[in-house]
Amino acid sequence: MHQPDIVIIGGGFAGLSAAVALAERGLGVTLLEAKPTLGGRAYSFEDAESGDLVDNGQHVMMGCYHETLDFLDKIGTRDRLIVQRDLEIEVLDGPGRPALLKTAALPGPFHIAAGVMRYKHLSLRERLGVLSAGLRLLHMRRFAPDQLRRMTVAEFMTATAQGEQARRTFWHPLAVATLNEQPELASAALLAQVLKRAFFARRADSAFLYPRVGLSDLYCAAAREFIERHGGQVASHRIVDRLEFTDGLISGIRLRDGTGLRASYVIAAVPPPQLCRLLPDTIARDQFFARIEGLKSSPIICLHVWLDREVTNSAFVGFVGTVTQWLFNKRRIFRRHGARHPGYLSFVISGASELADLPNDELLKMVMSDLRAMVPAARSARLIKALVLKEKHATFAPDPVSDAARPTVKTVVPNLYLAGDWIQTGLPATIESAVIAGRSAAAAIQRRITNS
Numbered sequence: 001m002h003q004p005d006i007v008i009i010g011g012g013f014a015g016l017s018a019a020v021a022l023a024e025r026g027l028g029v030t031l032l033e034a035k036p037t038l039g040g041r042a043y044s045f046e047d048a049e050s051g052d053l054v055d056n057g058q059h060v061m062m063g064c065y066h067e068t069l070d071f072l073d074k075i076g077t078r079d080r081l082i083v084q085r086d087l088e089i090e091v092l093d094g095p096g097r098p099a100l101l102k103t104a105a106l107p108g109p110f111h112i113a114a115g116v117m118r119y120k121h122l123s124l125r126e127r128l129g130v131l132s133a134g135l136r137l138l139h140m141r142r143f144a145p146d147q148l149r150r151m152t153v154a155e156f157m158t159a160t161a162q163g164e165q166a167r168r169t170f171w172h173p174l175a176v177a178t179l180n181e182q183p184e185l186a187s188a189a190l191l192a193q194v195l196k197r198a199f200f201a202r203r204a205d206s207a208f209l210y211p212r213v214g215l216s217d218l219y220c221a222a223a224r225e226f227i228e229r230h231g232g233q234v235a236s237h238r239i240v241d242r243l244e245f246t247d248g249l250i251s252g253i254r255l256r257d258g259t260g261l262r263a264s265y266v267i268a269a270v271p272p273p274q275l276c277r278l279l280p281d282t283i284a285r286d287q288f289f290a291r292i293e294g295l296k297s298s299p300i301i302c303l304h305v306w307l308d309r310e311v312t313n314s315a316f317v318g319f320v321g322t323v324t325q326w327l328f329n330k331r332r333i334f335r336r337h338g339a340r341h342p343g344y345l346s347f348v349i350s351g352a353s354e355l356a357d358l359p360n361d362e363l364l365k366m367v368m369s370d371l372r373a374m375v376p377a378a379r380s381a382r383l384i385k386a387l388v389l390k391e392k393h394a395t396f397a398p399d400p401v402s403d404a405a406r407p408t409v410k411t412v413v414p415n416l417y418l419a420g421d422w423i424q425t426g427l428p429a430t431i432e433s434a435v436i437a438g439r440s441a442a443a444a445i446q447r448r449i450t451n452s
């Protein structure tokens with residue numbers, strides 16, 4: 001049988017998971033990645049000065065990332081994740097004011113209900129209020145989805161009379177961490193989806209998972225090896241300049257270095273602005289693609305800090321009421337591969353539009369001040385060095401308007417498919433969304449080939 005030429009553009013989670021799925025089915029694929037290394041927005045590198053591995057940003061997954069876990073199983077790296085048995089998060093609301101959000105050893109969703117009922121940052125009344133708002137969110141998701149899709153998280157909080165403390169210590173941290181946007185802008189429908197998948201499902205779906213290796217080591221080389229072992233090709237440092245069309249169908253790919261490739265099917269697994277640049281004007285003007293140009297992005301700021309000593313025993317801690325939202329203790333997280341310095345910490349600030357243009361030293365001052373306020377042991381620690389990484393286009397901005405503008409995997413061009421965390425998967429822009437989109441694009445191509 002004639003093998004169609006399938007080209008995948010982009011070597012992030014979406015492109016790699018699509019390529020793995022097609023290669024596994026014996027279909028020849030060629031994956032082209034612009035950068036010298038694979039990994040897209042989820043990568044790590046070695047810091048030359050300290051010798052430590054640095055993730056571009058700490059990535060946390062959840063037990064409900066079923067497609068991602070299956071992808072990691074396929075490429076043989078699932079055991080590079082630390083997997084919590086039950087969701088367990090220490091949340092600090094000021095120094096010496098910790099509370100544990102821990103799900104109980106009960107079947108879902110009773111596990112999360114019991115967890116909320118034991119969450120000490122809330123009064124009994126507030127805990128009951130949170131549970132009732134959670135149920136209301138799921139009810140609206142099912143019976144009033146259009147109304148919910150138009151609402152922001154903040155509007156939903158007001159509609160369900162959530163008080164200041166419930167917002168500060170529960171809803172806002174949850175929404176910002178999972179949606180990467182402030183509650184005043186983030187879509188309530190996406191929060192409902194997170195709630196349904198992560199908390200109103202199996203007990204194990206709520207648990208946190210995070211790599212105990214550098215992020216790139218979790219999947220990049222292993223995915224490449226899988227694809228090549230199954231007859232596919234992976235080429236990095238290949239910038240695709242444009243898609244070439246004949247009679248309304250893609251016939252080839254033109255690279256920036258002038259070389260060309262034939263293509264029977266293409267999966268564009270690149271973010272929205274890059275996709276728009278690949279299309280000829282006549283195609284880009286089609287309503288299907290034109291609306292993509294309106295998608296905005298939302299930044300995440302990560303600060304990596306090396307102190308002269310370890311200041312917390314926890315692997316990670318949530319901060320409430322500070323600019324800094326999360327502290328990750330890289331020494332604990334990289335426990336087997338060993339962060340070389342005992343005081344290697346990473347801090348995350350999501351939904352950071354208002355901070356992204358601040359100078360790095362100002363951001364560092366804020367984070368160090370938050371750390372010293374929240375963790376008394378850090379007050380006497382000496383800062384050895386710091387690295388500030390701003391991902392200005394970390395994810396698309398998950399406001400109701402942008403969420404409605406997300407396209408499907410199939411496009412108006414019959415042999416062009418899209419993949420990426422920003423495709424309409426019903427989920428926020430996460431690794432799981434990227435993998436779902438990548439695998440759906442692969443499955444759609446396989447169906448087309450089987451039926452042709």
Ligand SMILES: Cc1cc2nc3c(=O)[nH]c(=O)nc-3n(C[C@H](O)[C@H](O)[C@H](O)COP(=O)(O)OP(=O)(O)OC[C@H]3O[C@@H](n4cnc5c(N)ncnc54)[C@H](O)[C@@H]3O)c2cc1C
Nearest residue numbers: 010012013014034040041057059060240420421430431434
């Ligand atoms: C700091 C940060 C923290 C995050 N934290 C989390 C988290 O905790 N949990 C979570 O689930 N998600 C998190 N995310 C989101 C997650 O990283 C993304 O959802 C995921 O990596 C997106 O993968 P993707 O394949 O869709 O896109 P990308 O990773 O962006 O991949 C697209 C690839 O296409 C390539 N490309 C673009 N144009 C071209 C071209 N013309 N030719 C060839 N190649 C091209 C790019 O170089 C890139 O490698 C975070 C993101 C950031 C930035």
